[in-house]
Amino acid sequence: MQYKILVVDDEEEICNAIKEYLNIVGYIVYTANNGKEAMERLSILPDLILLDINMPGMDGLDVCKRIRTHVNVPILFLTAKIEEQDRINGLMAGADDYIIKPFALEELHARIVAHLRREERGKGKKNIMGIGDFIINYSERKLFVGEKEIFLTKTEFEIVELLSRHKGQVFDKETIYEKIWGFDKEGDSAIIMEHVRRIRSKFSKEWKGEVIETVWGVGYRWV
Known part of the structure; x- marks a missing residue:
């Protein structure tokens, strides 16, 4: 199977x-140079999107927000910004990961492989876990409290799945990053912290009990 990649950069x-590099390593690549073109290219049904943040007009954050509820594929931001808040803004817009410019094409490829592999793993898992009215449907990648669905982003669900499948086991932030993204990335604990904060916020609206516990100085575990 040849994966389709959409690259969006002005x-x-x-x-x-x-495009040239990814074509060589076996992908079908489409490009867009602005947000409007990116929206139009969605008809190709890409398997992964590489999205520049800083574009004139509709920037990458706006594009991501507009398409995330309709597009359930990995979105990786390409960004020259390095401030932590910029990374958090990207995650809040619905992105799964980011890579800072300038970057090596080999590293970009490694991240693409990790995300696509993660997608395939998710498709192959079947079963459901329940805690009272709290239900996780791993095969459909959905979470419910009673009959009400709690909507999670792809990465948020991956973190919930990792922790819930290993109930009681403590994972530090670096290990969570490595297991979710498929490679080691020291120094990105802020990404995990923000995802966990958002997961808890969504849970708290529908569920009274604590689900993800912070083990101070270590990491997180599912309780």
């Missing part, structure tokens, strides 16, 4: 360089 040289 710099044509970057688009062309990424």
Whole structure:
């Protein structure tokens, strides 16, 4: 199977360089140079989207917010920004990961492989876990409290699945990152902290009990 990748960046040289490299390693690559073109390219049904944040007009954050409820594929931001708040804003818009410019094409490829592999793992898992009215449907990647669905992003669900499948086991932030994204990435604990904060916020609206416990100085566990 050849995966389809959509690359969105207002710099044509970057688009062309990424396209040429990914074509060589076996992907079908489509490009767009602005937010409007990106929206139009969604008809190709990409398996993964590489999305630049800083584009004129409709920037990457706006594109991500608009498509996330309709597109259930990994979205990786390409960004020259390095402030923690910018990364958090990207996650809140619905992105799964980010890579900071300038980057090596080999690293970009490694992240793409990790995310696509993660997608395939998710498709193959079957079963349901219940805690009273709290239900996780792993095969459909959905979570319910009673009959009400709690909507999680792809990465949020991956974290819930990792912790809930290993109830009581403590995972530090670096290990969670490595297991979710498929490779080691020291220094990105803020990403995990923000995802967990958002998961808890969504849970708290429908569920009274504590589900994800912070083990101070260590990490998190499912209780």
